[in-house]
Amino acid sequence: SQTIHQWPATLVQPVGSPLSLECTVEGTSNPNLYWYRQAAGRGLQLLFYSVGIGQISSEVPQNLSASRPQDRQFILSSKKLLLSDSGFYLCAWNRALRTGELFFGEGSRLTVL
Amino acid sequence: GESVGLHLPTLSVQEGDNSIINCAYSNSASDYFIWYKQESGKGPQFIIDIRSNMDKRQGQRVTVLLNKTVKHLSLQIAATQPGDSAVYFCAENIANNAGNMLTFGGGTRLMVKP
Numbered sequence: 001s002q003t004i005h006q007w008p009a010t011l012v013q014p015v016g017s018p019l020s021l022e023c024t025v026e027g028t029s030n031p032n033l034y035w036y037r038q039a040a041g042r043g044l045q046l047l048f049y050s051v052g053i054g055q056i057s058s059e060v061p062q063n064l065s066a067s068r069p070q071d072r073q074f075i076l077s078s079k080k081l082l083l084s085d086s087g088f089y090l091c092a093w094n095r096a097l098r099t100g101e102l103f104f105g106e107g108s109r110l111t112v113l
Numbered sequence: 114g115e116s117v118g119l120h121l122p123t124l125s126v127q128e129g130d131n132s133i134i135n136c137a138y139s140n141s142a143s144d145y146f147i148w149y150k151q152e153s154g155k156g157p158q159f160i161i162d163i164r165s166n167m168d169k170r171q172g173q174r175v176t177v178l179l180n181k182t183v184k185h186l187s188l189q190i191a192a193t194q195p196g197d198s199a200v201y202f203c204a205e206n207i208a209n210n211a212g213n214m215l216t217f218g219g220g221t222r223l224m225v226k227p
Contacts, residue, residue, distance in 0.1 A: 041120055043219040044157075044202065090156050094215075099145045099206050102215050104156035 002027035006091050006105035013112055019064075019078040021108050023091030026072065031093040033074040034102070035066055038088040050074060051096060086112045121200060123222045132190040132225075136203035136218045141184060145206035147215065148177060148188045152199045160188070160201075190223075198225045 003026045013019060025031050035047045046059045048066035056066050063082050067075045074091055091105040126132045138146070144165045149157035163170045163177045163186075170177050176189040186203050200222050204215040 043121070044217045049214070101147060101159050101162065102204070106156050107154070109154070
């Protein structure tokens with residue numbers, strides 16, 4: 001069976017510090033991978049998606065970047081965090097070129113102080 | 114979209130009543146739709162899906178209705194329970210250069226009163 005892991009689950013960082021959130025998927029190959037952000041009490045905002053190693057598409061301009069160094073690994077990064085980067089970050093995957101469910105991780109809650 | 118910046122609308126229902134959560138989608142070419150449930154502090158979980166060649170699909174205590182004429186999707190929860198309290202998102206599948214992309218609605222918060 002397929003599983004998705006995100007870490008860390010909770011993170012408190014000072015303004016200006018770097019960020020690295022990691023996501024890995026097990027039990028499948030060549031998945032599409034996604035990063036979403038959710039502000040408190042808000043909807044889901046797509047940040048990045050990837051259809052393969054090294055292939056990253058950005059949906060919104062921002063202070064964040066994403067990388068996919070391996071087929072089932074997706075990393076969200078920032079060189080210098082802003083207060084507005086606080087939120088709940090969700091990694092997700094689905095099967096490439098197939099209509100179907102998007103599977104979400106449990107999320108990483110980031111608080112920037 | 115713009116809806117991600119807005120506070121979630123709230124639906125408050127009495128325990129045991131039926132709940133109806135509505136969603137308007139944007140693309141008449143969308144061929145697949147999903148409802149997700151998100152409990153506080155967790156990732157969204159799949160509830161039920163429906164393809165565009167259907168107008169109704171039933172699961173356990175949940176029913177999804179699709180009206181393609183007015184691009185409307187609804188989720189009906191029968192005999193709502195306290196454990197149903199969560200945020201509910203609809204999503205539509207739109208084909209693009211990634212193959213398929215789910216676009217999410219803004220979400221509705223369901224609060225069940227005991």
